[in-house]
Amino acid sequence: MKYLTLDTTTKVTALALAEDGHLVAEGFLHTSKTHSERLIPMLDQLVHAAAWELTDLELIGVVRGPGSFTGIRIGIATAQGLAQVLEIPLIGILSLEALAWAGYGRAAEVIPILDARKNEWYTARYRWRADKAQPECLTEPRAANPMAWLNELKGLGGPFLFAGDAAGKAQSLIQEILGVKASVLPEYESLPRGAYAAQAVWHKWQEQGKGEKIEPFYIRLSEAEVNLRKKERLGGDRKDDQV
């Protein structure tokens, strides 16, 4: 079964063409251009290079977050647009889950960390078990303060293998807090790759056997919603005071 995966949740545009879990062609662009400008031209080149027809595709997998809000939406709108015309199913996976494949089969827990701005990371913990060909999620994806998260991990044992677009910059901080318990993948393995998403999508497809409705996975509320909730909470408190 031929399928395409799209990941535009970070600054990397990552595409893959794969067949039954085997990678056929991969696109990786980490340039200053936007996803919007790069995505379709890149897909077109990849399909041609693989000597495929777009109509050969039977499935599209898309990374639906967490990551850049705009990037998430571009990926989903593109996947939905393609799937709608080609009349093929969609599968959605998480960016962190895809990155867990960077640590395939390792004994260490895989800790994907993605730059979430505002001095936070999008992160989770994954474990590879010898009896299972896919990563198991140990803590739910969240937006975490780097120091707090690393200290939380310190209490858990480890060892830990870090991946993700925040990993390079955080290397010395990670080593400082976790010491020999932690290692960090080099950038070329650490950034989102079509190859990772292609694996994650294939496993999910085999498990599910059918497509699904795709919704963005943001983790965070928009700022306006956060402020409104704060205001409502304050209003509520004041009422309570009066009682």
Add this chain to the structure above:
Amino acid sequence: MNDIYILGIETSCDETSAAVVRNGREILSHIISSQVRTHQKYGGVVPEIASREHSLHFEPVVQTALKEAKLGFDELDGIAVTYGPGLVGSLLVGVAGAKAMAYAARVPLLGINHLEGHVYANFLEAKLKFPLLALLVSGGHTNLILFQGHGDFKVLGRTRDDAAGEALDKVARALGLGYPGGPQIQQAAAGGNPRAFEFPRAMLEPQSLDFSFSGMKSAVLNTLNSARMKGVTLEISELAASFQQAVVDVLVRKTLMALAQMPVKTVVLAGGVAANALLRQTLKEELDKREVRLVYPKPLLCTDNGAMIAAAGYYRYLRQDFAPWTLNAVPGLSLA
């Protein structure tokens, strides 16, 4: 000639819309999913929330538009999409989706300027002859535009501060009337004396076709404040009616000034504020005197909608003015 079917997509602000239009004239389907209610509790459009809503509604809106038109993607001749001006995150949902659809369906992609789209809503209503003078008034824009042919336009005047719709929104909020302001002001003004208050009508330099609404808006707010300080209660209907009259006066006067400078026999109204009854009526009376024809879209086509984008797309299709796959959202896109 074969019939030409264009799918039009609009996501530049707070409406997710898709429509299928035949030959630039005939609307076969038209779906608009409005977020107005979602944004009401924030008192205006919140960009990130708008983008999130578009992302959720885009796919079903397009699907329904095609279903109601009883057409498949293989029967379309082109896909038109707004790529600016507007909110960048919102625009990107439509642009990304439209590009993917056009690429997969092997049909041309047509990139449409949102303002151009508003004006083309008039081509869905009537057969029009160039040259046309367009008065485009919305929450984001106030422009006088001369159209000498399809794709051949020149902006004659623009607002130097608030857009007319923006001023209406702000005054509506100050009067406690809610969002969006235009329809609220119109409703509140009913029965109010439009001459109760004299608000300044900024005409700028003698020959200028530019607009300015911030002074007028401030005058209303000052009137409200000083009354409040004196403990005087003002009649909302009179304030609303007087303000509405002042806005309409400026819009009409500038349009007539432009007409006096050029041999144009048709004026078209466009944009959300074009739905305002007083504006339509006043302009109609003045234009009748000058034997100039006034055309305006029905209220539904004055709001942001996919049908106007499809109509503009049709003429772009005829000119074979196709967008590249690198098309990006341009939030500050201007008219030539």
